[in-house]
Amino acid sequence: MKKILFLSFITVVGLSCQKKQKLEYTEWSAGQPESTKAALLNIDHEKSSVTANYKNKTISFYRQSYSGLPVYNSFFKTLSDTKGLQQIQAQTAQLKEFKSLSKNNDSALDFASLLKNKSASFNKIEIINSEEIIYLENSKPLHLMSVSFFDRTGTPYQAFFKFDGSLLDLKRTGSQFADISTSLYVEGPKLGGLTELLLKSVSATPSLSNSVIAVTSEAEKKITTLSPVLKFDPKDERFDQLQVFYYLDKSFQWMKDNLNVRIPTRINAVVHMGYPEKTNSAFYYQNKIRIGKGDDVTYSNIPQDASIIYHESFHALIDSVAHLSFEGENGSLNEAFADFFTCLMTDRPLLGESSYLKGPFKRNLTLGFKYSEKTGGLYHDSLIVSSLLWELKEKLGSEKAKTLAIETLIQLNPASDLKTFSQKLIESSKNLSVDEQNIILQSVSNKGF
Numbered sequence: 001m002k003k004i005l006f007l008s009f010i011t012v013v014g015l016s017c018q019k020k021q022k023l024e025y026t027e028w029s030a031g032q033p034e035s036t037k038a039a040l041l042n043i044d045h046e047k048s049s050v051t052a053n054y055k056n057k058t059i060s061f062y063r064q065s066y067s068g069l070p071v072y073n074s075f076f077k078t079l080s081d082t083k084g085l086q087q088i089q090a091q092t093a094q095l096k097e098f099k100s101l102s103k104n105n106d107s108a109l110d111f112a113s114l115l116k117n118k119s120a121s122f123n124k125i126e127i128i129n130s131e132e133i134i135y136l137e138n139s140k141p142l143h144l145m146s147v148s149f150f151d152r153t154g155t156p157y158q159a160f161f162k163f164d165g166s167l168l169d170l171k172r173t174g175s176q177f178a179d180i181s182t183s184l185y186v187e188g189p190k191l192g193g194l195t196e197l198l199l200k201s202v203s204a205t206p207s208l209s210n211s212v213i214a215v216t217s218e219a220e221k222k223i224t225t226l227s228p229v230l231k232f233d234p235k236d237e238r239f240d241q242l243q244v245f246y247y248l249d250k251s252f253q254w255m256k257d258n259l260n261v262r263i264p265t266r267i268n269a270v271v272h273m274g275y276p277e278k279t280n281s282a283f284y285y286q287n288k289i290r291i292g293k294g295d296d297v298t299y300s301n302i303p304q305d306a307s308i309i310y311h312e313s314f315h316a317l318i319d320s321v322a323h324l325s326f327e328g329e330n331g332s333l334n335e336a337f338a339d340f341f342t343c344l345m346t347d348r349p350l351l352g353e354s355s356y357l358k359g360p361f362k363r364n365l366t367l368g369f370k371y372s373e374k375t376g377g378l379y380h381d382s383l384i385v386s387s388l389l390w391e392l393k394e395k396l397g398s399e400k401a402k403t404l405a406i407e408t409l410i411q412l413n414p415a416s417d418l419k420t421f422s423q424k425l426i427e428s429s430k431n432l433s434v435d436e437q438n439i440i441l442q443s444v445s446n447k448g449f
């Protein structure tokens with residue numbers, strides 16, 4: 001037993017260090033050779049996709065498949081309008097990479113018990129999905145089971161199992177509001193007081209919900225019935241359920257009205273993750289949002305902080321139109337857009353003002369960095385991008401900045417890095433006036449791109 005554990009530990013480290021897969025990136029746009037388009041369309045891929053709509057455009061994502069199995073980290077992103085297919089962005093592997101694949105048949109694994117002893121917080125997990133995948137390792141293709149789950153505190157993970165039940169890789173995934181703690185200037189307001197509001201078209205069956213969102217709680221007191229007047233003290237656990245529902249409803253409405261994007265699936269949020277333990281969880285992953293109450297050391301009353309709830313909801317938007325990941329420069333782009341849209345919505349450049357205890361805010365989009373100052377830090381590098389977008393908002397106004405941001409975002413995909421962002425931003429500015437384009441070019445250049 002000891003030997004097996006030791007070996008799987010070594011493999012975990014090994015796989016995590018070799019993120020490089022044998023996947024190639026290709027882009028085709030209308031007007032470019034039809035042969036490139038035909039070659040891309042000829043590659044085997046999944047039959048169904050999740051689609052999102054932006055104005056008259058349909059955005060679809062598929063994964064490459066081989067022998068009926070999806071290829072991990074591969075994708076086809078297609079943009080179509082009424083005239084047909086306008087763009088394909090693809091990250092795929094060549095057929096020769098699959099030559100030595102050997103498939104396994106036995107898939108009856110009990111993941112909950114296989115994971116139970118791997119971490120103290122895995123004693124109660126919620127499996128989101130499990131599927132067979134092909135993982136293209138440097139040396140050979142592997143047939144694995146990929147299992148996505150939330151741990152007891154609501155933190156999302158992805159695990160990769162071999163069919164003998166051994167764990168090959170385990171990583172924390174999903175978005176998080178914050179994972180570094182820092183202390184900044186000790187000033188800045190807490191925002192507003194309790195206001196009388198009207199929530200429309202709410203259901204309490206099976207939980208607080210409407211067509212777009214459903215909110216539940218891990219706390220003992222839950223909202224299961226509605227009455228014409230439903231008021232709670234902010235210290236009552238049910239207050240946070242209503243509060244998160246209100247924030248989420250507001251942000252998805254804002255996305256529809258301001259960005260012309262409608263999220264294709266219902267978002268499921270759970271507050272008070274880990275109750276009665278107070279956790280700092282604030283995650284989005286696969287259409288699910290998980291929010292802790294805050295440990296009262298770094299954060300308190302997270303569900304009551306609009307900027308954190310909005311931020312997580314924008315990850316759902318970003319996921320549906322660009323599939324940005326949660327690590328590397330691609331992850332920083334994900335965080336940057338979530339922060340920028342949040343700040344556009346609140347019309348304030350600050351994140352975490354109401355709940356962050358170690359400073360007046362967690363992030364400030366007026367305090368950015370240049371491209372040359374990038375460190376690889378997820379949130380640090382996100383500020384290179386979000387501060388540039390905020391600067392453009394100040395110079396061009398909110399209306400133009402939000403169109404520019406969403407049109408740039410729909411051009412991005414899981415292979416995009418910070419440089420890609422600057423290029424797509426410039427491309428997306430083509431419909432603006434020459435003066436405005438020059439302002440953008442100047443700001444991009446000042447950022448050191």
Ligand SMILES: [Zn+2]
Nearest residue numbers: 175176177335
């Ligand atoms: Zn985030």
